[in-house]
Amino acid sequence: MAESYAVGHETSHPALRHHFENMEQQREAGTLGMWVFLVTEIMFFGGMFLAYTLYRSQYPQAFASASNHLSLALGAINTGVLILSSFTMALAVYSAQLGHRRNQVVCLVLTILLGLTFLGIKAVEYYDKYVDHLMPGRLIPGHPFDASHVHLLAGAAKQNVEMFYWIYFAMTGMHALHMIIGVSLLSVILYFAARGRYGPEYHNPVEISGLYWHFVDIIWIFLFPLLYLLGRHLAHAG
């Protein structure tokens, strides 16, 4: 039985797995699988977006107060960094499709560096929140939450400011974790890309890692306005 299957594979690409007819089918199956995974990811983040929407609509003043304390500049810069990294990721896939090994490696390195830049800026932001006692609850022993650094708008209750920071850290923390996974994934891809594994016939690992990377970018595209921007115009009205 194995022999009869092997017949059709005599001249095929070494990366072709035995359970696929040809490279095309293998590529489409891989891409479909990644999309199914991304659907579960959308549902996973969807739950947190739902929690955010609910509490924001219930406590708009508290959420605006807490949101205004975040650094808009750092948030906006990070949005730019992530968009740029998605762009270089797209170019990495493009280079793989054309078989330009050097460009592919350069683009992957740039993507990883931009991802690390994002995480670095995020760490600076987290540290600022730590200094201002904005780590919610008692996450840090001996360093409890204290909203006295936050300028409260009229009608904002401190425990709801804390609720914002729970949601902020849950969502950006989960996003950062996805970034860390993404950077690790791309490092593996980079290793194989440098060894010349990917070319015009076989580059699905690059393509689906790219899908994951772009997905993480999309999550941030929503997180940025929701967490940093909404209610910003109320800052002066307080």
Next chain:
Amino acid sequence: MSEHIVSVKVYITICLALMTGTALTVWAGLRDFPWPLNVIIALTIAVIKATLVVLYFMHVRYSSRLIWVVFASALFWLGILFALTFSDYWTRGWLPIS
């Protein structure tokens, strides 16, 4: 269905559009529009940016119908999640508790 290779020009255009969208949303976010325009503007720009990423960076525009269906199913289930939850929260207090 063979693979469609998107040109670098398209990628550059999309990247610039995403950057412009980011600048635009920051600018609009700092202005005091009548409620709820600020929210609507921010979300509209975010949805447009996400759509561009999905269609061009993630190649959905050039992908098979199957990928479209899978992606649409995510949005559909997300819609159920939000619709059913808010049908509860929004209608609380409509009827007096006896």
